[in-house]
Amino acid sequence: MRSHYCTDLSKDNIGEIVEVCGWVNSYRDHGGVIFIDLRDRSGLVQLVCDPDDSKQAYDTANTVRNEFVLKAKGKVRARGEGLTNPKLKTGEIEIVISELIVENPSKPLPFVIGDKDVGEETRLKYRFLDLRNEKAYERFAMRSRAAIACRNTLEKLNFLEVETPILTRATPEGARDYLVPSRVNNGLFYALPQSPQLFKQLLMCSGFDRYFQIAKCFRDEDLRADRQPEFTQIDIEMSFCTQEDVMGVAEEVLKDIFKVCGYDINPPFRRMTYKEATETYGSDKPDLRFDLPLVDVIDIFEKSNNEIFSNIAKDKKRNRVKALRVPNGDNIFSKRQMKSFEDYVRKFGAQGLAFIQYKEDGLKGPLLKFFEEKDIDELVKRTRLEVGDVLFFGAGAKKVVLDYMGRFRIFLANEMDIIDKDRLEFLWVVDFPMFEENDDGSFSAMHHPFTMPNNIDDDIEDITSVAYDVVLNGIELGGGSIRIHKNDIQQKVFEKLGIDEDEQREKFGFLLDALSFGAPPHGGIAIGFDRLMMLVTKSSSIRDIIAFPKTQRAQCPLTKAPNIASDEQLRELGIRLIKKDRK
Amino acid sequence: MRSHYCTDLSKDNIGEIVEVCGWVNSYRDHGGVIFIDLRDRSGLVQLVCDPDDSKQAYDTANTVRNEFVLKAKGKVRARGEGLTNPKLKTGEIEIVISELIVENPSKPLPFVIGDKDVGEETRLKYRFLDLRNEKAYERFAMRSRAAIACRNTLEKLNFLEVETPILTRATPEGARDYLVPSRVNNGLFYALPQSPQLFKQLLMCSGFDRYFQIAKCFRDEDLRADRQPEFTQIDIEMSFCTQEDVMGVAEEVLKDIFKVCGYDINPPFRRMTYKEATETYGSDKPDLRFDLPLVDVIDIFEKSNNEIFSNIAKDKKRNRVKALRVPNGDNIFSKRQMKSFEDYVRKFGAQGLAFIQYKEDGLKGPLLKFFEEKDIDELVKRTRLEVGDVLFFGAGAKKVVLDYMGRFRIFLANEMDIIDKDRLEFLWVVDFPMFEENDDGSFSAMHHPFTMPNNIDDDIEDITSVAYDVVLNGIELGGGSIRIHKNDIQQKVFEKLGIDEDEQREKFGFLLDALSFGAPPHGGIAIGFDRLMMLVTKSSSIRDIIAFPKTQRAQCPLTKAPNIASDEQLRELGIRLIKKDRK
Known part of the structure; x- marks a missing residue:
């Protein structure tokens, strides 16, 4: 329907007949001629509707209001002297309109597009308007470019993207699982994955050698400013590798992601032990700016x-x-x-x-x-x-x-x-403790129980692991580890965690089987893509990098859990609601 | 840990000291020398463990069995005359091993890798072994390449990949929704999306202009040979476009996907009306081979x-x-x-x-x-x-x-x-009816109720829509339409479907709002990625292109719905199980 995006046009197009489509950003009648700033995702261009050129265009222009959707045809000409607008990419030209069509009118908007003082609830209720501005678009364009750069880099490094399931079994990974009742298996529930951890380890056992996925993960936790119940991670796993190999891949990925977002970074990043980080900076993710x-x-x-x-x-x-x-x-x-x-x-x-x-x-x-x-x-x-x-x-x-x-x-x-807000200080924190003491004196795995320990037979508090976190400006971007590939070490870890054989079999039987049939040495990393994009786009809100978010104060109507379970649906799912007082 | 993949090695490497890692594919003792075929994801190479070269390597080789994981170091040499194996990529050389390490032993396998007569249940129970073969790997490599090609093509065409939510509101799209109880909103449920349809239309209303996503979708339907409860689709939407624009984009995407999978196809594809297809071939997805x-x-x-x-x-x-x-x-x-x-x-x-x-x-x-x-x-x-x-x-x-x-x-x-099984006959079927009659005489939308009708004011059975399906060899690869962008047309469609204003507001209020505030003309398409990959890889089972599938007869243990809901979890979710007899 268009021949050009608005800002494709420049002095080079003067004299050409062009067609553009977009929204009325503003309009004004000046001396019997209507000037419209037309906006598309690329930016603005000025339309001139002069009754002397086209009565139809002028009459139509007379009916338009802000955010009307137009299709316009006309000839590009240079703006008159003194009328150029250096702030606009297309500020040297304008289009003299011969044909103007209103593709869709618009009711007056509930708020001015781009207004920052609009409340969160209103912004999310009218999310399609909240996103209708250049900056929002630019951030999502950056996110798209970043994901594609990530994939191309990993493909170049011989990684395969393999999709792992969303409807899975629960595996104990720390947080609460979302449960999904299974209609065909009355009383049974799927779980949404907290990460593809076990799946990717199994793919290593299948000899896939190098796996990645930009994967949706789920945790049924309360919302925080930078935490969504569903989030995206760059998930990587490789076989026959050392810690340095995995770090090298992650650095390559980060370098290329930052590159398409306008930053040159120079790996390798600095390395620091967990001990040094905590003793010298009081944090396992020190800000080194x-x-x-x-x-x-x-x-x-x-x-x-x-x-x-x-x-x-x-x-x-x-x-x-x-x-x-x-x-x-x-x-x-x-x-x-x-x-x-x-x-x-x-x-x-x-x-x-x-x-x-x-x-x-x-x-x-x-x-x-x-x-x-x-x-x-x-x-x-x-x-x-x-x-x-x-x-x-x-x-x-x-x-x-x-x-x-x-x-x-x-x-x-x-x-x-x-x-210095413009500095990017990357850091690898290495040699994490394998276990951390709980308040009750028992121990949990600091990363997860599949992490390779350095010295499993030492005192539990002295055992370190081949685990590493990548940190940027004091924020943990991601973490990974070399995994246990030997059954005997895995069982020792389970023992230290107080997981007895029955529980091992029940919860991790599939993994223990896999380790028994020729599992290769392997390791990997997961990088939080949402958090990374917040840093790259200098966003302060998750709203800036997630199209339809759930935030603490409000939710987009399309992502708000509504009471859609009918009695029939519940019966089919084999469940009944317990009446509780709403909090 | 390795210097080369097995099949990286050739006569060019003769004399070099190399390190390889992988699995024992087979081994034999021949005249006091042990020959091992080592396998990695690239293929096989022969290791020679001669006690005269390395006692350590020979002694270690003496302990290995099939599927043991090895790391081997040695010098590449030409195979002796008459000993070359033209069937192997590395058949002209072998590695004389100086150091051999067993990285992990393996128990005897429950079945021979690659054996096609193994029952589905066993294959899925040991999915990591079922996938441990070159053909499986090749199919997943193809899937990965295809997805990346798709993304690069769409990026080149100025599309943004935007992630839409998995935890959403239910929208009536025909099939049953999976429901996810919300812990923080007692008694309320999220739904898993059947498609990102509404989200992508909203992104068009935001002026994103060109969106795509390789998206996970969910339908709580019974399993069939080519249908999973979760499936992946290439989802595309664009603004200010005609049907031909969308078809052109889809053709470009398919061309590039087929290209990385080894096929040259030549769009534009043939076009045929729904009427011609059904009248001449008795199908809206005719096989034109x-x-x-x-x-x-x-x-x-x-x-x-x-x-x-x-x-x-x-x-x-x-x-x-x-x-x-x-x-x-x-x-x-x-x-x-x-x-x-x-x-x-x-x-x-x-x-x-x-x-x-x-x-x-x-x-x-x-x-x-x-x-x-x-x-x-x-x-x-x-x-x-x-x-x-x-x-x-x-x-x-x-x-x-x-x-x-x-x-x-x-x-x-x-x-x-x-x-001719090698022929690829693509076809666009166009001009679908807008409505189809139900058995009870009422009408449903043939595609979905957001499809643009050509002639909304005609008799209901004569109304056609700007909808199109892409068909390959009699199989529907995908379908799309130009959407309704005007509120009055959308409401007329709802009326024909017997959806009254209250129901419109309740179910589609968010969309109707969006159409009122300057929605651009837009349209798109969704292409079933799983089905496409089955065709491209000539697979007969969903198992071949989905890493951890749910099939009719068996499920991978990690994707089987287990009874993991504890009493405490259920209480927290505000639900109670209804005791029913298991089917």
Whole structure:
């Protein structure tokens, strides 16, 4: 129906008869001539409806309102002198219309397109209007390009995309499964997959060698700002590989995705052990766009005797004393501000937040009187404390201290505005612990129970795994591991997790069988595609990169669970509703 | 872990030290030397484990059995004279092993890999073994290539891939929806989408202009040989387009998919109206690899008076008399065979199956005595009947006659073995009726209620629609239509379907809203990707192109609906099981 998209037209087309289609972005009558800015997905072009050129076009133009859908035919001409619009791609030309057709009128819109102050509920109710703007389109175009780039890169690297089922058996992967009643098997339920993990491992056992999928996954969890109940991941698995092989593939994929989105990134990314990440940055996904490392100072106080840290320092395994030097902090923050920071860390379990100021005339702070001179000297030396700096202290149980000091580090960086928003700091965190202790003293798998341990026969808390996370600017993009391919190791892991043989057989029998019949060494990774696209498009809301989202405050009418189960349907499914009070 | 895939190696690598990984396909001890055929996804290579070269390798080789997973290092050498194997890609070389590692042993397999006589249940129970063969791998590689080719073609044509939700609202599209209880909204259910139809139409209303998705769709229907409850379709929608535009895009996509699968096809495909297809071939998806057209002869009998056809011929609108000429049929089939064909058509509602043989000495057949001379002459002329031919007749109610004669046409072609299995006959069937009559006299939409009618104000049975199906060798690959973009037409269609305003609002309110605010003219198509891949790979079972299928007789353990709903889960979902006798 069209000969050109609006912004295909330029001075090169002057004199040509063209046809364009799109929406009325704006219109005005100026001296008996109607000017319409016509919009399609490419952008705007100006239509001129002059009764001297075409009475029909002018009369039709007289009836149009914003968002009417038009088809227009006319001749391209240069705009008059002084009338060009440098802000528009097509600002040097306009189309003199000879034929104008209203393909569809539009009621007045409930909100102005592109208006950012529209409430979430309204935006999602009229999602088709909310998406009707160039920026939205550009973000989805980027998402499409990114997915295609990902696929082409993986195909080039000899990976096959294999579709795995959505209606599957439940496998215990941490979160709640969505259940789907099976009509033909009364009383039985399918589960929607939390990931294609087992399927891809089975494909490795089939000798497929290199698998990938951009896969929909499901978790019946409460909504959060960046979490949908259904989400998309780039899922990769390969055989006869090392950790470095998998990382290399992931880096290649990320490089090409970022490339089509306008960024040049240069793998290989930096590597850091889980231990270094948590001890130095208080996080297993440190943001490395700024420094502010945590310095371990527990040994300084180990042999001292002061009221503040010495008791804590006696148990170096379970406790931590960490110092965080803020360069020039004494000049940036007032003492009152420094004191107020305690409120922030208390939210995450801190008992307090001591600090020392390095003034021109020496160190200041109520702590100092408890410290021995040599300890103070060692502190200054180790943290490279200089005049104008502040040193904050976190002390207490390891897990708590690392957590709140890690958060405090980011809090400070934001307060100081030292984070370069344009920097992309990728990082691999490696050597994760295999198990983590639950509150009740039992252990869970930190990644999942199919992760290859480095040292399965060691004490459970010392066992590490061949697991790795890829982190960008403090956000976990994805994670993976080398998997267990030997039955005996898999069973040892199940034992440590307290899963007995019956349970193993029931829940993982299919996998254990597969491991018994020539499973190859294999490993892989899953990268969260939604989160990646939020970062790449600098979006703050999941709405920007998911076409029909469910958000905390509102849902698109087409994705809202409606009460559609009729009595007949329920009977057929073999289920009955339990009447509960609505929350 | 490897330097080469097995079949990467050739005479060019002689003298090189290489590392390969894979499965023991076979092994034999020959004169104190062990020969192993090692298999990876690329194919086979021969390993030579000679104790004179490496005692370690020989001793290890002595322990291996079929399907053990090995890593082997050694030097490539030419095979001795007379020892080359022309059947193998690597048949001119072998690797003299210096280091052999068993990465994983294997228990004896429950069946020989590639054995076609294994029962479906066993194959699916051990799906990872069932897939462990070159042919299976090749088919999935083809599927992966086809999907990527499809995406690249559509990207080239300016389409965006947009992911639409899996957890949606139910929309009435014919089949049963899968329902998913929502935990956070007690008593409410999501539905899994039967297609992204409404979503893609909304994206057109958002001005996305060209959308596609390779989308998972769901129908809670009973299994058939070529139907899964979850299936994949290539889903396309575009704005400001004609039917020809959509067809052109689909042809481009199919051309490129077939190309990466080894076929050159040449669009544009032939076009045929629904009327011609059903009247001439008795099917809206005719197989054009052979001819055997149905010839309309009702008018010949309209004015005659014979006991056989004249009553039927009186109602030319509701009835049909069709003649099917079988060239040389009298020489191919015995009279007994011809009579037996009646049994076939009776299954589809035929009252009988009259026929005339054209012998050297003239026409023969019990019918003839009822026909007038001039009618016989006209029959011979119109059907171009020649000596040696047979002419079959179908007569009765239009729908029944077209159906059984269409089936009979295919039946005959198979009996005569005149279908060239290597031919690809694509066809567009166009101008479908908008509505079809139900048994109770009400009408349903033949495609779906969003299809643009050509002539909405005509009598309901005369209304046609801008709908089109693409057919390959008698199989419907896909179908689409230009959609209704105007509210008033949409409402007229709903009225004809007997959907009142309340129901319209409740079920389609979101769409009607979208049509009111500047919906562009748009249309699209959906192509069944699973079915397409079955045709392209010449597969007879869905098992060949779906990695973890659900079949009629058996299901892969990982996709079998298990009784995983615990009492606690059910309580949380707000549902209770109704005890029914298991079927």
